[in-house]
Amino acid sequence: MSAPDPTGTSQLPLLVVIDPAARLWDGESVRIARDVLSAGAPGVKVCLPESPEETERALVRRGSRRPVVVGDDTALLRAVRLLHRERELSDVALSVVPVGAEERVRLACGLGVPPDAVTAARTVLDGAPHRLGLLTDDSGGVVLGDLRIPDRPAGRRRSEPDGQEQRAGGERAGERAGQDAPTPSLQGLSGLAGLSRTRRSLSRSVRAVRAGRGMRGDVPVPPQRLRVEADGVLLADLDEPVREVSVKPAAGTHTGLAQVTVRPQAEGRSGPVLVKARAVTVSGPDFHYRADALVGGPVRVRTWTALAQAWSLMLPA
Missing domain, CATH: 3.40.50.10330 (Probable inorganic polyphosphate/atp-NAD kinase; domain 1)
Incomplete structure (x- = not known):
């Protein structure tokens, strides 16, 4: 009911x-x-x-x-x-x-x-309408789930025109991997076994390319020098590289807050910085960011603001 x-x-x-x-x-x-x-x-x-x-x-x-x-x-x-x-x-x-x-x-x-x-x-x-929070940025963008800097997956660095996700590069790379794969002999059982191994290897290679990885393993994400401010409080500055910044609407709150996580390159004993804030400003050298399914940038400064109960989504009652 x-x-x-x-x-x-x-x-x-x-x-x-x-x-x-x-x-x-x-x-x-x-x-x-x-x-x-x-x-x-x-x-x-x-x-x-x-x-x-x-x-x-x-x-x-x-x-x-x-x-x-x-x-x-x-x-x-x-x-x-x-x-x-x-x-x-x-x-x-x-x-x-x-x-x-x-x-x-x-x-x-x-x-x-x-x-x-x-x-x-x-x-x-x-179903029933459920009020949910979100993030808005100073360029008119909207974030429903989470925001990450640098963008993920690592290896996909191009900005997206008109807010559309760039997938063609990875898919074309996968197609090229298929075209360049050797064609094994089909004579006898040994040939069939070789074909099976080649297909499994090709499948792994294509998955690696589509996941944004190189053919020789994971591509490391270089640290970025970013200035991160949450409600005017400085969380990171340009002199200390950060490994990742993530922002998402805080769960279980109706006051319009965002959960902000800053992971420094060298966390040491202190670990990541975790705060809740209404507005987050990130600035520094050109950076890309992933907002839900979309990649934005490059930009040098961007501010995200949390809004409580800003939209309704029909969910199971």
């Missing part, structure tokens, strides 16, 4: 925006989600955009319809950023049906959205 919805969110008609990447990745899950939503709610409008611009136009012109995103974390973030830019994020109960590779739906699932299409679609219909 679902919890009561005093806001009447469940009674609003739906606008189902199906991301084109989701249709390419798993058309069957998309069809299932569409069928469940169409059967469970009256007056469902389905939008099949072919570009981010079409997605934005559909969301802006949705009227009183409740938006439902069918896609991966990038599609979810695109919708959240648009609603934030339009100053409508706090007034909308957003829903998402995760469709994509496992590593590309971690944000949505980490927020509590069911990972399978059927359960997620039923949550759109029978």
Whole structure:
């Protein structure tokens, strides 16, 4: 039995925006989600955009319809950023049906959205809106999960145009690895065994490339000289390199705080610096950062501010 919805969110008609990447990745899950939503709610409008611009136009012109995103974390973030830019994020109960590779739906699932299409679609219909916190930056960006400096994985250092994640480099490298692999003989059992070993080796190589690692092991992330301030308090300065800075909305708080962790290059006995703050400013030489599924930068200064209960997500009641 679902919890009561005093806001009447469940009674609003739906606008189902199906991301084109989701249709390419798993058309069957998309069809299932569409069928469940169409059967469970009256007056469902389905939008099949072919570009981010079409997605934005559909969301802006949705009227009183409740938006439902069918896609991966990038599609979810695109919708959240648009609603934030339009100053409508706090007034909308957003829903998402995760469709994509496992590593590309971690944000949505980490927020509590069911990972399978059927359960997620039923949550759109029978779930309850949950108010969640987030981070905003001084360039209009939004962080729902966590922020890391340097960006992860190590080896992917390019900035992302228009907020889109750069995946082509790793995939092309994997394709080149496949093209350059030797073609073994298929004569006899020894040839088949050699082919099997080659395939396993190639698979490991491709996974290493896609994970941002070199062919000879992990690529070390060089330390960065950054100045980190939390609510005006200096946590790190340029004269002491840091290994990592992470910021995320603090769990279990309604006051709008962020959990800030600064890991110095040489932690010693003191270990990482852990604080909670409303605003965090990072400055220094050009640096990249990973905000949820997106990579930003290079920038020399950026400020992130925590907002409490800034948006609503439909989750299982």
